[in-house]
Amino acid sequence: MSIFKMKASFYIVEGNNKTQVSAAELMQMEVLEGDYLLIQLFDINGTLLADVKFTSDQIKEIPTTVEEVADTVKEEVKSPNPPVVTKAPNKVKTVKGGKLPVTDSNNLDGAMAGAALIGIGLFLYRRVRVS
Numbered sequence: 001m002s003i004f005k006m007k008a009s010f011y012i013v014e015g016n017n018k019t020q021v022s023a024a025e026l027m028q029m030e031v032l033e034g035d036y037l038l039i040q041l042f043d044i045n046g047t048l049l050a051d052v053k054f055t056s057d058q059i060k061e062i063p064t065t066v067e068e069v070a071d072t073v074k075e076e077v078k079s080p081n082p083p084v085v086t087k088a089p090n091k092v093k094t095v096k097g098g099k100l101p102v103t104d105s106n107n108l109d110g111a112m113a114g115a116a117l118i119g120i121g122l123f124l125y126r127r128v129r130v131s
Contacts, residue, residue: 006044
């Protein structure tokens, strides 16, 4: 909690009685005594950031839920038909399968023609000015 610059307070609430317990005591408990467990999170200045309530029913459900998940993971999923392996074509295509666009352009040719026209224009301008 020091990494997040937070402090946690743990309480066991029975009716209107709120009994504070430490994290070590909470780890030693096997059965939740009381109506619910209240966890309050504070920042360094003591401002309440969040509070979480866990009832004894919710805590009792956790081990059975984990076992159910473990049993589900152990079951194999069998498909009715084996997957068909096909050889990919050698054509270059995009990820979605479309053809690649033609990106060739004549920009360099146009730039060279423009530079040639500017050069001819400067030559003619200089020739007219000098004579």
